[in-house]
Amino acid sequence: xxxxxxxxxxxxxxxxxxxxxxxxxxxxxxxxxxxxxxxxxxxxxxxxxxxxxxxxxxxxxxxxxxxxxxxxxxxxxxxxxxxxxxxxxxxxxxxxxxxxxxxxxxxxxxxxxxxxxxxxxxxxxxxxxxxxxxxxxxxxxxxxxxxxxxxxxxxxxxxxxxxxxxxxxxxxxxxxxxxxxxxxxxxxxxxxxxx
Amino acid sequence: xxxxxxxxxxxxxxxxxxxxxxxxxxxxxxxxxxxxxxxxxxxxxxxxxxxxxxxxxxxxxxxxxxxxxxxxxxxxxxxxxxxxxxxxxxxxxxxxxxxxxxxxxxxxxxxxxxxxxxxxxxxxxxxxxxxxxxxxxxxxxxxxxxxxxxxxxxxxxxxxxxxxxxxxxxxxxxxxxxxxxxxxxxxxxxxxxxx
Numbered sequence: 001x002x003x004x005x006x007x008x009x010x011x012x013x014x015x016x017x018x019x020x021x022x023x024x025x026x027x028x029x030x031x032x033x034x035x036x037x038x039x040x041x042x043x044x045x046x047x048x049x050x051x052x053x054x055x056x057x058x059x060x061x062x063x064x065x066x067x068x069x070x071x072x073x074x075x076x077x078x079x080x081x082x083x084x085x086x087x088x089x090x091x092x093x094x095x096x097x098x099x100x101x102x103x104x105x106x107x108x109x110x111x112x113x114x115x116x117x118x119x120x121x122x123x124x125x126x127x128x129x130x131x132x133x134x135x136x137x138x139x140x141x142x143x144x145x146x147x148x149x150x151x152x153x154x155x156x157x158x159x160x161x162x163x164x165x166x167x168x169x170x171x172x173x174x175x176x177x178x179x180x181x182x183x184x185x186x187x188x189x190x191x192x193x194x195x
Numbered sequence: 196x197x198x199x200x201x202x203x204x205x206x207x208x209x210x211x212x213x214x215x216x217x218x219x220x221x222x223x224x225x226x227x228x229x230x231x232x233x234x235x236x237x238x239x240x241x242x243x244x245x246x247x248x249x250x251x252x253x254x255x256x257x258x259x260x261x262x263x264x265x266x267x268x269x270x271x272x273x274x275x276x277x278x279x280x281x282x283x284x285x286x287x288x289x290x291x292x293x294x295x296x297x298x299x300x301x302x303x304x305x306x307x308x309x310x311x312x313x314x315x316x317x318x319x320x321x322x323x324x325x326x327x328x329x330x331x332x333x334x335x336x337x338x339x340x341x342x343x344x345x346x347x348x349x350x351x352x353x354x355x356x357x358x359x360x361x362x363x364x365x366x367x368x369x370x371x372x373x374x375x376x377x378x379x380x381x382x383x384x385x386x387x388x389x390x
Contacts, residue, residue, distance in 0.1 A: 001335055002362075027361045135380070140196055166222045166372060166379035167197075176371040177361060184361035185330070 002188055003028045005195050009119075010069065014059050014076040015181075019161070023182040024075070031075070036062035040078070048082040052114030053125045055080070060116035060123060073195075074118040079181050081156030083109040091157045097146045098139075100157040105168075106136035109156070111179045115187060117194050124194055128183035130174030132160070137168055197383055198223045200390050204314075205264065209254050209271040210376075214356070218377040219270070226270070231257035235273070243277040247309030248320045250275070255311035255318060268390075269313040274376050276351030278304040286352045292341045293334075295352040300363075301331040304351070306374045310382060312389050319389055323378035325369030327355070332363055 011031035013024055021033055038058055042051045055078035063074050081088045083103055091097035114127040145164045151157045158164050160172075160179045177184040206226035208219055216228055233253055237246045250273035258269050276283045278298055286292035309322040340359045346352045353359050355367075355374045372379040 001339060023361065026356075026358060028358050135384075144196060160371075161221075163221060163223050166218065167383050168380070169370075170380055171369045172371060173368050174366045175364075176355075176367060185363070185365055188362050189330075 002191055002195075003030070005192065006073070008071055009073040009195065010071050011073045011075065012063075014063065014074055017181055019159070019181045020077065023177055023180060023184050027184055027188060038062050048080050048085070048087050048110070048112055049114075049127055049129070051087060052078050052080040052112040053116075053127050054114070056114035056116040056127075057123075057125050060118040063118065065120070068118075068120045070120060072119060075115065075187070076118070077113055077115040077182060079111060079113045079155050079178075081109060081111055083107060088156050090155055091152055093152070094146055097151060097157040098142055101137060101142045101145070102139075104134045104137075104156065104158070105142075106134060108133045111156070113178050113181060113183050115183065115190070117190060119194075122194075124190065126186065126190055128175055128178045128186050130172055130176070130178045132172050132179060133170040134168050135170050141167065197387055197390075198225070200387065201268070203266055204268040204390065205266050206268045206270065207258075209258065209269055212376055214354070214376045215272065218372055218375060218379055222379055222383060233257050243275050243280070243282050243305070243307055244309075244322055244324070246282060247273050247275040247307040248311075248322050249309070251309035251311040251322075252318075252320050255313040258313065260315070263313075263315045265315060267315060270310065270382070271313070272308055272310040272377060274306060274308045274350050274374075276304060276306055278302060283351050285350055286347055288347070289341055292346060292352040293337055296332060296337045296340070297334075299329045299332075299351065299353070300337075301329060303328045306351070308373050308376060308378050310378065310385070312385060314389075317389075319385065321381065321385055323370055323373045323381050325367055325371070325373045327367050327374060328365040329363050330365050336362065 013031050013033045016035040042054045056076050059076035060074050112129045116125045149162050175183050207229045208226050211230040237249045251271050254271035255269050307324045311320045344357050370378050
């Protein structure tokens with residue numbers, strides 16, 4: 001059992017996302033939240049999987065040796081939405097959110113969450129990909145969603161757990177929780193191996 | 196937009212499930228909850244899809260002509276869990292819950308939700324199937340889950356939105372919300388066609 005195995009660790013979730021906090025709680029873990037500000041910038045030549053893993057790594061590496069005790073365990077992650085090999089960022093405003101959702105409309109995209117687990121003497125990075133099939137969205141539906149839910153902090157301009165997730169997503173292939181922000185099943189397995 | 200299209204209907208969710216209530220709320224619909232007691236029994240010769248649809252139909256048909264007004268819209272559904280063509284019921288107690296989860300462990304099963312939409316002059320039944328891949332569960336994990344979450348009211352003895360959904364489910368193929376109890380995307384489309 002994971003919670004038992006990790007009981008001597010001081011687990012830190014390096015993320016301000018309320019969804020990641022919720023998911024880690026639902027996994028039954030005790031932890032505290034301590035996001036560090038980093039610029040989410042990655043080298044141009046990375047593919048989407050490499051970018052998600054890179055961003056999770058720099059979030060974990062914002063914790064230096066001085067921040068870490070013998071029993072510290074950092075969990076850092078980053079979620080990237082990709083369509084036809086291109087990464088779709090977080091929308092800067094309503095016009096950009098409309099543009100992103102129009103790109104996703106009627107298509108299958110991939111959501112990749114990179115995760116880095118870090119302790120004083122070791123660290124490990126992995127990622128999980130989920131395919132998401134969107135129905136064709138009307139402009140009325142897109143406008144309603146953006147005006148009501150204001151998805152400006154979200155990669156791909158949507159939250160799967162919101163109205164649009166019920167209305168627009170025909171099916172997924174992979175982990176639902178990964179689309180929300182944390183691949184909980186894989187994280188459970190990786191933490192068992194790591195600890 | 197569906198909420199607009201349905202605004203003259205008095206929508207009744209014929210289910211006591213808090214999860215179905217939550218999902219219908221997240222779809223943005225206004226409705227009231229009015230479960231009727233029925234015996235969840237179906238003819239032996241039905242396959243799992245037919246059984247789920249049959250059970251949703253008898254839940255809807257518990258509302259007779261006298262219960263229905265011109266503007267009444269009943270939504271009734273039933274979720275069935277099936278492994279290798281066999282339907283797994285709701286566990287009668289802990290021993291049966293252990294047995295069911297041991298059957299699901301390390302295997303792929305199907306979750307089928309049948310839905311019946313019913314108005315005074317017409318009704319429509321459909322169903323949606325989602326594949327769910329479970330990792331191999333230890334007896335310790337199974338015991339912990341059953342003791343903590345007591346999944347005795349749940350077909351297949353688990354709730355995907357609970358701890359076990361994070362820990363044990365490697366992937367799904369289809370609709371996540373369908374496994375929770377209501378295929379929200381398909382229901383949205385079917386209601387648009389029906390109304």
